[in-house]
Amino acid sequence: MTTDDAVLRKPPRRADAVQQRTRTRNPLTWARGGGLSAVVFALPLLVIFGVFSWAPIVRAVVMSFQETNLIVSSWVGWDNFQQVFADPMLPVAIRNTAYFALLALIFGYPVPLVAAVLMSEVRRAKGIFSALAYLPVVVPPVVAVLLWKTFYDPSDTGVFNTVLGWFGIGPFAWLNSSTLAMPSLVLEATWAAAGGTVIIYLAALTSVPSELYDAAEVDGASVWRKVWHVTLPQLRGILLITLILQIIGTAQVFLEPYLFTGGGPDNATLTILLLIYNYAFQSLGGNYGMATALSLMLAVFLAVMSLVYFRLTRSWSAS
Amino acid sequence: MSLTNISSAEVEASSVAAEVETQRAPRRRRPGKASAPQADRGALSSADWRRPGVKYTWTTMHVVMAVILVVWGLGPILLLAKWAITPTMDINAHPLGWFPNGVAWSNLDAAWNDIEISKYFVNTLIVAAGSWVSQMIVATTGGYVLSVLRPKWAKYVNGAVLATLFVPAVVLLVPLYLVILHPPVIGHSLINSFWAVWLPAGASAFNVVLVARFFDSLPREVFEAARVDGAGPFRLFWSIVLPMSKPILGVVSVFAVIASWKDFLWPLLVLRDPDKQPLSVRLPAIAQSSDVGELMAALAISTLIPIVLFLVFQRMFLRGAGLGGAVKG
Numbered sequence: 001m002t003t004d005d006a007v008l009r010k011p012p013r014r015a016d017a018v019q020q021r022t023r024t025r026n027p028l029t030w031a032r033g034g035g036l037s038a039v040v041f042a043l044p045l046l047v048i049f050g051v052f053s054w055a056p057i058v059r060a061v062v063m064s065f066q067e068t069n070l071i072v073s074s075w076v077g078w079d080n081f082q083q084v085f086a087d088p089m090l091p092v093a094i095r096n097t098a099y100f101a102l103l104a105l106i107f108g109y110p111v112p113l114v115a116a117v118l119m120s121e122v123r124r125a126k127g128i129f130s131a132l133a134y135l136p137v138v139v140p141p142v143v144a145v146l147l148w149k150t151f152y153d154p155s156d157t158g159v160f161n162t163v164l165g166w167f168g169i170g171p172f173a174w175l176n177s178s179t180l181a182m183p184s185l186v187l188e189a190t191w192a193a194a195g196g197t198v199i200i201y202l203a204a205l206t207s208v209p210s211e212l213y214d215a216a217e218v219d220g221a222s223v224w225r226k227v228w229h230v231t232l233p234q235l236r237g238i239l240l241i242t243l244i245l246q247i248i249g250t251a252q253v254f255l256e257p258y259l260f261t262g263g264g265p266d267n268a269t270l271t272i273l274l275l276i277y278n279y280a281f282q283s284l285g286g287n288y289g290m291a292t293a294l295s296l297m298l299a300v301f302l303a304v305m306s307l308v309y310f311r312l313t314r315s316w317s318a319s
Numbered sequence: 320m321s322l323t324n325i326s327s328a329e330v331e332a333s334s335v336a337a338e339v340e341t342q343r344a345p346r347r348r349r350p351g352k353a354s355a356p357q358a359d360r361g362a363l364s365s366a367d368w369r370r371p372g373v374k375y376t377w378t379t380m381h382v383v384m385a386v387i388l389v390v391w392g393l394g395p396i397l398l399l400a401k402w403a404i405t406p407t408m409d410i411n412a413h414p415l416g417w418f419p420n421g422v423a424w425s426n427l428d429a430a431w432n433d434i435e436i437s438k439y440f441v442n443t444l445i446v447a448a449g450s451w452v453s454q455m456i457v458a459t460t461g462g463y464v465l466s467v468l469r470p471k472w473a474k475y476v477n478g479a480v481l482a483t484l485f486v487p488a489v490v491l492l493v494p495l496y497l498v499i500l501h502p503p504v505i506g507h508s509l510i511n512s513f514w515a516v517w518l519p520a521g522a523s524a525f526n527v528v529l530v531a532r533f534f535d536s537l538p539r540e541v542f543e544a545a546r547v548d549g550a551g552p553f554r555l556f557w558s559i560v561l562p563m564s565k566p567i568l569g570v571v572s573v574f575a576v577i578a579s580w581k582d583f584l585w586p587l588l589v590l591r592d593p594d595k596q597p598l599s600v601r602l603p604a605i606a607q608s609s610d611v612g613e614l615m616a617a618l619a620i621s622t623l624i625p626i627v628l629f630l631v632f633q634r635m636f637l638r639g640a641g642l643g644g645a646v647k648g
Contacts, residue, residue: 037552038470045461045476045527048453051503053483053522056494063494118384120361121377123368129385130637132392138629138636139396140581142599143618146606147399150410150615159398159414191391199637210360217364223373226362252489255583259603273489280493281588288493295489302487 064293080293090294092267093275096257099182100189100271101250108190108197109246113239115194116201117231130202134195141192145259148188149175152260175261178268185256185269193249197242201235208234240313248302272298396622403427403619407612423612430616434609436598440620443580443597446516450579451572453521458571459564462530463556467542477531483524492584495519499589515589520579526571533567534560573632580625 030036064080066073084090119129136144151159152174161171174184212230221229232239254273257263263270263278272294280291367373402410406423413419430436464470465477499515500508509515537560545559561568583599590596593604598621606614629636 034468034552035470038464038468038473041460041468041552041556042464042476043460044457044521045464045480048457048518048521049480049483049524051498052495052519053491053524054479056491056498057483057486059494059497060490063497068497115384115388117362118380121363122381127633127637129388131633132388134636135392135396135626135629138577138625139622140599140625142581142583142602143399143622144395146602146614146618147395149606150402150414150611151395153414157412157414162415191395195392205361208361213360213362213364217366223363223367223377231362248487252487258584276489276492277584280496288497291493292490295487295492299487299490303485 060292060296063288064296066289068288076289080289081297084290084294084297087275087290089267089270089275093270093272096182096267096269097251097253097271097273100186100253100257100269101247103183103186104189104246104250105243107186108194109243111190112194112197113201113235116198116205117227119198120202120205130199133198136191137193137195139192141255142259144192145188145256148191149260152184176265178266181261181265181268185253185260188260189250189253189256197246200238200242204235204238205231236316240316244306244309248306251298251302396626399615399619399622402612402615404616405612407610410611410615426612426616427620429613430620434605434613434617436617436620438594439596439598439601442595443599443621445513446582446586446597447576447579449513449517450520451575453517454523454526454571454575455568457521458523458526458530459561459568460556461527462534463560465527466531466534467537467555467560468552480524480527483522484528492588496588510589511592511595513590513595516579516582516586519585520575526575529571530564530567533564537563569632570635573628573635577625577628 063073065075065077067076067079115133119126119133122129139147153159153161154171154173154176155161156165156171158171158174160174164170164172172180175181208231212234213226216226216230252273253271254277257269257271257274258277261269263274276291276294276298279287279294363373363377368377398415402414404422404424404426405418406420406426409416409418409420461476461480465473465480499510499519502509509518541559541563542555545555550558580597581599582597586597587600590600593601598617602614602617602621605617609617
């Protein structure tokens with residue numbers, strides 16, 4: 001049912017015609033046996049991953065204990081971490097990020113599931129339904145944000161205020177209001193992301209064995225009972241994965257607060273990633289130590305949370 | 320480099336790849352799943368559909384959902400298309416009106432020429448093309464080593480590649496920026512060079528895993544036959560493995576181009592020179608300096624290629640969705 005385990009699975013061990021294991025450790029036989037060409041083929045991967053992935057990961061750990069001004073680095077122990085914890089903006093950023101993640105779950109988690117379950121029963125033009133649902137996902141995120149920024153125009157003639165005005169509601173200040181700004185961001189983020197999740201659920205729904213429905217019908221189950229007792233339990237594995245992926249994704253939200261509000265108003269949309277960005281790259285920034293310290297803490301937190309999550313749900317997700 | 324980690328798009332791509340693979344090599348099904356037949360029905364049986372209560376409820380729900388989907392999925396994009404040719408004053412005063420003061424085709428011209436969307440468009444193409452090349456080279460050669468050549472040390476490389484999947488991209492942000500600022504060997508900064516975007520894009524563990532997994536599914540007998548016929552590792556790679564892998568290379572290519580079109584934060588950091596910036600980086604600056612009509616035209620132009628790609632490769636994006644029949648093959 002799920003695809004992730006398949007992706008991360010090791011390649012199967014099988015007799016390999018191409019590979020030649022030479023028993024002697026002679027360099028010449030090694031090269032003749034294909035050892036050299038394997039190294040040549042591995043070079044792009046080793047160089048690119050080495051320079052742009054493995055080394056930076058190690059360096060992130062090192063840097064968080066250093067003070068760097070691009071030319072010289074000096075060890076400062078836990079100073080970076082202490083400075084991050086002393087920053088009064090940190091609790092604000094954590095609170096905002098958690099709020100974003102929570103709202104994104106409330107807005108965005110049930111919607112794709114309901115949509116996918118309904119759509120999977122469509123008998124004609126199913127492709128059009130899924131294409132429509134997916135369309136927002138292919139809009140470049142920057143375009144989506146700038147477009148929605150216009151929708152959120154706080155004047156009477158903004159799009160949302162116009163539509164709500166037909167029903168005598170509003171006008172609202174949207175992004176200019178410290179209470180409405182975050183929900184506005186989440187609404188756009190949900191619009192941009194929901195289609196992808198719908199497609200994942202639709203794919204998972206096609207692999208629900210039809211015998212289960214047949215059996216439920218023999219037992220006289222109604223449509224709703226079939227959905228509740230067959231469809232949803234069969235989806236729980238993928239539901240658990242999309243849940244944790246969504247939380248991990250929303251914990252790293254950057255684009256929406258950066259482009260919509262820049263963290264305002266009154267720091268109401270300052271997220272952890274925005275704080276990291278500000279430490280490192282804002283005009284007064286250049287504080288790379290603090291930035292990596294905070295990003296490491298976020299990464300460790302997410303890793304621990306995922307481990308605990310999978311430990312807790314292991315028995316439940318086994319299908 | 321995409322600064323999101325394992326995203327839903329990637330889960331989706333992997334499911335697409337799984338489909339591609341089962342279609343190519345039906346002999347190798349996953350154990351345990353092989354016996355489970357694909358559903359040729361959903362929760363509702365044909366008998367259910369004949370019952371009036373069920374039929375009307377679900378038809379109504381489907382119609383309502385169709386309306387919501389059109390408003391949700393198509394509405395904002397149609398509005399963008401309409402605004403791209405609407406005079407600024409009308410966008411501001413009557414955002415939902417039907418061209419009260421006529422059509423302003425001039426928006427498109429002004430966006431393309433005056434605010435130089437053409438230049439940023441070309442930059443975006445350059446960034447996407449280079450990122451595609453670097454991802455293809457790393458993923459195909461890497462996948463070939465890990466899956467086909469499989470030397471003794473491959474398992475360590477494989478582990479090291481997989482491990483990077485679990486590191487959130489935010490950890491890489493600052494150290495990677497410093498690598499670009501002071502790259503090894505070359506000696507001068509890569510800031511404002513397209514290489515700063517192209518090279519890190521290659522370090523996509525996801526692509527390597529996807530391609531290696533597809534190579535795993537290719538029949539070894541063919542490799543053996545080629546080897547007996549005297550093909551060396553390079554010949555095998557170029558004339559056998561790559562031509563047999565067109566489906567997965569197509570998937571990786573489309574997702575690579577789309578991802579690079581979407582990327583914002585990384586090119587923002589390393590391409591500081593406006594003359595080098597792709598659309599996604601330039602558009603926020605344009606939003607602050609030009610009027611709404613021209614901005615909307617610029618946004619519409621920027622959306623065109625991804626939408627066209629989506630419409631052309633729809634099956635690839637949506638495979639597994641409405642295609643129960645195709646999957647069974």
